[in-house]
Amino acid sequence: xxxxxxxxxxxxxxxxxxxxxxxxxxxxxxxxxxxxxxxxxxxxxxxxxxxxxxxxxxxxxxxxxxxxxxxxxxxxxxxxxxxxxxxxxxxxxxxxxxxxxxxxxxxxxxxxxxxxxxxxxxxxxxxxxxxxxxxxxxxxxxxxxxxxxxxxxxxxxxxxxxxxxxxxxxxxxxxxxxxxxxxxxxxxxxxxxxxxxxxxxxxxxxxxxxxxxxxxxxxxxxxxxxxxxxxxxxxxxxxxxxxxxxxxxxxxxxxxxxxxxxxxxxxxxxxxxxxxxxxxxxxxxxxxxxxxxxxxxxxxxxxxxxxxxxxxxxxxxxxxxxxxxxxxxxxxxxxxxxxxxxxxxxxxxxxxxxxxxxxxxxxxxxxxxxxxxxxxxxxxxxxxxxxxxxxxxxxxxxxxxxxxxxxxxxxxxxxxxxxxxxxxxxxxxxxxxxxxxxxxxxxxxxxxxxxx
Ligand code: TYD
Ligand code: MG
Numbered sequence: 001x002x003x004x005x006x007x008x009x010x011x012x013x014x015x016x017x018x019x020x021x022x023x024x025x026x027x028x029x030x031x032x033x034x035x036x037x038x039x040x041x042x043x044x045x046x047x048x049x050x051x052x053x054x055x056x057x058x059x060x061x062x063x064x065x066x067x068x069x070x071x072x073x074x075x076x077x078x079x080x081x082x083x084x085x086x087x088x089x090x091x092x093x094x095x096x097x098x099x100x101x102x103x104x105x106x107x108x109x110x111x112x113x114x115x116x117x118x119x120x121x122x123x124x125x126x127x128x129x130x131x132x133x134x135x136x137x138x139x140x141x142x143x144x145x146x147x148x149x150x151x152x153x154x155x156x157x158x159x160x161x162x163x164x165x166x167x168x169x170x171x172x173x174x175x176x177x178x179x180x181x182x183x184x185x186x187x188x189x190x191x192x193x194x195x196x197x198x199x200x201x202x203x204x205x206x207x208x209x210x211x212x213x214x215x216x217x218x219x220x221x222x223x224x225x226x227x228x229x230x231x232x233x234x235x236x237x238x239x240x241x242x243x244x245x246x247x248x249x250x251x252x253x254x255x256x257x258x259x260x261x262x263x264x265x266x267x268x269x270x271x272x273x274x275x276x277x278x279x280x281x282x283x284x285x286x287x288x289x290x291x292x293x294x295x296x297x298x299x300x301x302x303x304x305x306x307x308x309x310x311x312x313x314x315x316x317x318x319x320x321x322x323x324x325x326x327x328x329x330x331x332x333x334x335x336x337x338x339x340x341x342x343x344x345x346x347x348x349x350x351x352x353x354x355x356x357x358x359x360x361x362x363x364x365x366x367x368x369x370x371x372x373x374x375x376x377x378x379x380x381x382x383x384x385x386x387x388x389x390x391x392x393x394x395x396x397x398x399x400x401x402x403x404x405x406x407x408x409x410x411x412x413x414x415x416x417x418x419x420x421x422x423x424x425x426x427x428x429x430x431x432x433x434x435x436x437x438x439x440x441x442x443x444x445x446x447x448x449x450x451x452x
Contacts, residue, residue, distance in 0.1 A: 001377050002268055005037070005038055006035050006036065006037050006038065007035075007036065007038055007189075008020050008021075008033050008035050008036070009032050009034060009187070009189060010024040010026065010027060010029065010032045010034045010148050010188075011034055011188060012024065012027050012029040012030070012032040012225075013027035013032075013222075013225050013226075014188050014192065014225060014226045014227075015027070017033060020033055020128070021033060023052055024411075026211030031376065032359025034187075034188075035263070035373070036183035036187050036188065036189045037181075037182040037183045038181050038182060038189050039182065040192065040278055042325065042342065047423040051059040053116075054414055057153070064144055064212055064443070066231035066341045070087055070089070071090060072084075072086050072087030072088060072090075072255075073087050073088045073089075073090065073117070073166070073167065073208060074087050075087060075109050075111050075114075075115065075347040076111070076114045076115060076116075077089055077273065078112065078260030078272075078273050078275060079111075079248060079263060079264060079273045080107075080111060080248065080262060080277075081159060081260045082260050083235060083248050083249065083250050083254015083260050083261065084233065084235075084250070084253070084256060084259075085253060085257060085260070086256065087249075088167070088208045088210075089166050089208065089232070089255045090207070090208055091202050091203050091205075091206040091207065091208065092202065092208050092209075092232040092254075092255065093195075093198060093199055093202050093208075093209050093210075093230070093231040093232050093233070094208070094209070094210045094211065094231065094232065094233040094234075094238060095173070095210075095211045095212075095213050095221065095227065095231045095233065095234045095235065096108065096210060096211065096212050096213065096236075097212075097213045097214070097215050097221040097236050097237070098215060098236070098237035098238060099215060099238070099241070100214070100235060100437045101241055101268055102237050102238065102239060102241065102246065103237065103246055103264075103271060104171075104172075104212045104268075105123075105125070105134070105171050105212065106134065106138070106238055106270055106271055106443055107237065107246075107248075107264070108121070108169050108171065108210060109121060109131065109134060109135060109169075110138050110139070110141075110270045110271055111139065112145045112167075112169055113135060113138055113139040113145055114139065114142075115144065115145070115166075115167065116144060117144060117165075117166035117167060118144050118146070118163070118164070118165045118166045118167075119144060119145045119146065119149070119165060119166065119168075119169065119353050119447070120146050120148060120159070120160065120163060120167070120168045120169065121145060121146065121147050121165050121169045121171070122148045122149075122150060122168065122169065122187075123147065123148070123149050123162065123171045124149070124150070124151040124170075124171065124172065124175030124176060124185075125171055125172060126149070126171075127149055128147050128149050128361050129346050131147050132144060132147070133150075135235055136405065137268070137269055137270060138269060138270035139270070139441060146163060146165065148373060151175050151176055151177055151352045152176075152177060152179065152187065153176055153177070153178045153179075153194050153198070154178065154179050156170075156176075157197075157201065160201070162191070165190065165207065166207065167198035167207065167208050167209075167210070168202075168207055168209045168210070168421070169209075169210045169212075170198070170200075170209065170210070170211045170212065170214060170231075171212045172211070172214060172397040172433050173191060173194060173195060173213050173223070173227070174191065174213065174214050174222060174223065175189070175212045176187040176191075176341065177190050177191045177194065177196040178190065178194050178197060180193060181193045186222075186223075188223060191223040191227055192226060192227070192230075195211070195227055195231070196230070198211070199230060201233075206414050208345060211231070212293045213227070213377065213392065214289065217272070217328070221234070228246070228252060231252075232253075232254040232256065232392070233250060233252060233253045233254060233255065234250070234251040234252040234253075235248060235249065235250055235251070236248070236249050236250075236251055239359060239360075241407065242359065243358060244265045244266050244267070244359075245263060245264070245265055245273065245274070245358050245359055245360060245428040246264040246265070246266060247261060247262070247263055247264075247299075247360070248261070248262035248263075249261055249399070250263065250374050251263075257301070258300075259300040259301040260300055260301055261299045261301070261302050263277045265280075275388075277302075277304055278303070278304055278305035278412060278416055279416065280304055280358075281304065281305060281357060281360070282294060282306075282307050282416075283307060283357065283359045287383075288375045288383035288384070288386055289383055290311055290378050290380070290381045290382055290383045290384075290386070290387050291310045291311055291375075291378030292307060292308070292309050292310075292377070292379050292383070292384065293308050293370040293371070293373040293374040293377060293384055293389075293390060293417070294306070294307055294308070294311075294370060294388070294389040294390070295305075295308055295362075295366065295367040295369070295370030295371075295379040295389065295390050295391065296366065296389050296390065296391040296409035296410070296412060296413050296421060297362055297364040297366055297367050297391070297409075298366065298404075298405060298409065299362075301427075303408050303411075303412035304360075304412075305355060305389065305412060305413065305416055306355075306358070306360065306362060306367065306368045306370075307356075307357045307358075308327075308354065308355075308356060308367065308371055308373075308374045308435065309354070309356075309374060310352065310353065310355075310371070310374035310375045310378045311351075311352070311353040311354075311378055312347065312350050312351070312375060312378040312379040313338040313348055313350065313351050314349065314350060315349055315351045316351075318348055319450060320348070320349060320350055320351050320352070321351045321352075321353075322336070322351070322352050322353075323352075323353050324353075324354045324355075325354065325356060326355065326360055326361050326362060327354055327356055327361075327362060327367070327371065328363075332352070332354055332371070334396070335371055335372055335375070335394060336352060336375070338372075338394060338395075338396060338397075338398050338444065339372065339375065339376070341398075341445070342397065342398030342442050342443075342444050342445070343398065343445055343448050345376070345379060349377065351381070352375060354371065354374070354375075364403075365401075365403065365407070366391045366393060366403040368392065368393045368394040369390040369391065369392040369393070369394060369400065369422060369447070370389070370390040370391075372394055372444065372447065373390055373396040373422075373447065373451060376447070376450065376451055382451075384451065385419075385420075385424075387417065387418050387419040387420065388418065388419065388420040388421070388422065389413050389418045389420075389421050389422070390421070390422045391403055391406060391409045391410075391413075391421060391422070391423050391425075392422065392424040392427075392441075394444060398443055398445070399442065399443060399444075400424040400425065400426075400441050400443060400444065400446070401424055401426065402423075402424040402426045402427040402428075403423070403424070403427065406423055406429060407429060407430065409421070409423075410423070410429070410431060410434065410438060411431075411434075412435060413435040413436055414434055414435055418436055419436060419437060420436065420437045420438075420439055421436055421437070421438055421439065422439045422441055422447065423438060423439070423440060423441075424440070424441065424442065425441060425442040426442070427440075449451070
């Protein structure tokens with residue numbers, strides 16, 4: 001028997017070593033270097049099983065390269081198209097990451113079922129029966145979607161050669177293995193090799209390939225960082241599993257911007273595209289309740305009206321509790337300190353709970369003013385008017401700071417029928433003749449004066 005050939009890989013960054021060592025010299029992580037068996041077959045040059053002759057490439061002047069009629073395949077899913085930058089590019093590799101159970105398989109199966117092209121959905125995780133059951137829930141009538149349960153890349157390519165699909169979906173890259181490498185599925189060398197084979201296939205046949213990738217505990221895509229460098233687009237599917245909303249973002253996109261955002265709602269019959277998120281995120285109430293305020297935020301390029309709820313109550317125990325869902329807890333503490341110091345509210349002995357509805361995490365600093373308004377409203381137990389909203393950052397000295405792209409926020413608020421929006425005095429607003437009243441404020445005391 002041939003002697004096994006092994007090398008050592010860092011499981012964190014994918015760096016390769018000839019012998020074991022405690023710390024990876026590339027990424028400085030400890031105890032991440034693991035021995036993996038690699039075996040190159042007798043004929044080491046990998047021949048593509050796809051019998052297409054690669055075009056010889058010659059250098060061209062950049063002005064002579066024709067990119068005008070760049071074609072994109074429509075995925076027939078508005079949100080997915082938007083995040084990709086207008087559809088999927090032939091020959092591209094897209095990686096979709098996300099927590100287990102978030103709906104990655106559901107999303108891609110749903111898209112495969114909607115496509116009018118010949119789609120091959122390769123699953124290494126579920127049986128054909130399981131996938132059929134899931135498909136029945138989503139969309140039972142489709143004749144163009146083929147399901148293959150296989151994990152060996154060479155066998156997958158054999159089937160592809162026969163079927164000639166227009167798009168290939170792999171669920172998931174961590175379950176694949178190639179005969180050319182001997183280590184187990186999911187190891188660094190396997191992931192690298194399988195991805196490289198798929199890239200070669202995609203580029204040579206101009207077939208788009210979408211890969212599902214698992215993520216690690218800390219939210220990164222499992223496997224080497226190099227995987228993210230190899231693919232053209234990295235998408236992240238996120239959300240709170242106990243809530244119905246799911247957000248699709250692009251972390252890397254060679255064919256479009258990474259600022260776009262797609263929103264879905266998980267239903268009994270698959271994922272529904274949410275094209276008017278603001279209307280759904282704001283609960284429609286007839287009564288005015290204290291502690292609620294609406295923020296005009298931006299998620300990527302997309303304006304999103306979000307409801308902030310605060311509850312301020314007297315602390316029963318010595319140390320008051322502060323808890324925030326969907327909002328940075330440190331930032332909440334900072335805003336409470338500003339309210340105490342600059343506006344004279346004695347919140348030091350109060351419990352403060354904050355919640356962003358819809359299970360969404362907000363990083364946009366423009367939500368600050370709505371958070372402050374919700375806290376004040378709950379503290380005084382006076383409800384804010386239903387049709388006011390807020391878009392400004394609050395600084396440490398209690399100043400109301402301007403936010404980026406304020407016009408877009410104002411227009412969204414106007415579209416949704418708000419009558420007043422509070423923004424910073426220092427924002428330069430070029431809008432004229434708006435129906436909505438733009439209330440300019442410069443200090444936190446101004447807000448207190450108006451609201452309380
Ligand atoms: P799944 O797509 O299997 O997640 P992933 O591939 O990311 O691990 O996610 C499935 C979850 O979604 C599962 O817990 C059940 C739920 N679900 C629905 O609520 N409605 C549906 O129509 C489907 C197919 C799944
Ligand atoms: Mg899955």
